[in-house]
Amino acid sequence: xxxxxxxxxxxxxxxxxxxxxxxxxxxxxxxxxxxxxxxxxxxxxxxxxxxxxxxxxxxxxxxxxxxxxxxxxxxxxxxxxxxxxxxxxxxxxxxxxxxxxxxxxxxxxxxxxxxxxxxxxxxxxxxxxxxxxxxxxxxxxxxxxxxxxxxxxxxxxxxxxxxxxxxxxxxxxxxxxxxxxxxxxxxxxxxxxxxxxxxxxxxxxxxxxxxxxxxxxxxxxxxxxxxxxxxxxxxxxxxx
Numbered sequence: 001x002x003x004x005x006x007x008x009x010x011x012x013x014x015x016x017x018x019x020x021x022x023x024x025x026x027x028x029x030x031x032x033x034x035x036x037x038x039x040x041x042x043x044x045x046x047x048x049x050x051x052x053x054x055x056x057x058x059x060x061x062x063x064x065x066x067x068x069x070x071x072x073x074x075x076x077x078x079x080x081x082x083x084x085x086x087x088x089x090x091x092x093x094x095x096x097x098x099x100x101x102x103x104x105x106x107x108x109x110x111x112x113x114x115x116x117x118x119x120x121x122x123x124x125x126x127x128x129x130x131x132x133x134x135x136x137x138x139x140x141x142x143x144x145x146x147x148x149x150x151x152x153x154x155x156x157x158x159x160x161x162x163x164x165x166x167x168x169x170x171x172x173x174x175x176x177x178x179x180x181x182x183x184x185x186x187x188x189x190x191x192x193x194x195x196x197x198x199x200x201x202x203x204x205x206x207x208x209x210x211x212x213x214x215x216x217x218x219x220x221x222x223x224x225x226x227x228x229x230x231x232x233x234x235x236x237x238x239x240x
Contacts (some may be wrong), residue, residue, distance in 0.1 A: 035079035047118035082131030101144035
């Protein structure tokens with residue numbers, strides 16, 4: 001029977017607040033070392049490759065020996081995410097107010113996801129326990145957001161829009177397959193040659209280059225449109 005997960009113990013591990021043994025030999029490993037090696041594996045081979053068994057082999061110990069430091073797979077993934085999300089550079093010194101500060105924060109977030117795309121899978125579709133580094137990212141975003149004058153709920157929704165934009169683009173690039181993309185373009189072009197009269201707006205857009213490769217800044221367009229919308233909301237509230 002699997003051991004029941006203890007969220008309080010998991011949080012203590014994540015925050016380095018677990019009780020330390022007063023006796024016995026000094027541990028040869030640590031949760032931080034295990035998580036750091038797991039991050040290296042995930043960065044090069046994907047999240048699934050960073051298994052407890054694989055990491056045990058990396059350190060020359062049994063899988064069971066790792067449980068002395070990390071209770072299970074869920075706790076390992078939480079440690080990995082927090083280790084990978086090293087705190088962002090401060091944005092409060094960037095001149096121009098909340099907009100360039102949020103833009104810089106978002107680009108830092110984008111760079112972090114590009115370095116560690118497996119975080120998408122690790123944090124997908126569930127409420128994950130958060131460590132100090134994850135909260136530092138939220139804190140860094142909330143500084144500029146607090147200066148907008150938006151309500152707390154609007155600040156939260158803005159934060160979700162920015163993170164969602166980053167995650168969506170990361171997923172697109174992770175799934176990108178150049179050969180499959182070229183085949184899709186060929187087949188779509190053939191379809192529109194035969195049936196373009198049924199889709200005149202789409203056919204005209206494709207002919208004008210709507211599906212051509214971008215400028216090399218996939219983040220920029222959506223980021224600026226999100227910030228445009230936030231600026232309009234801030235201005236509207238300022239007139240109320």
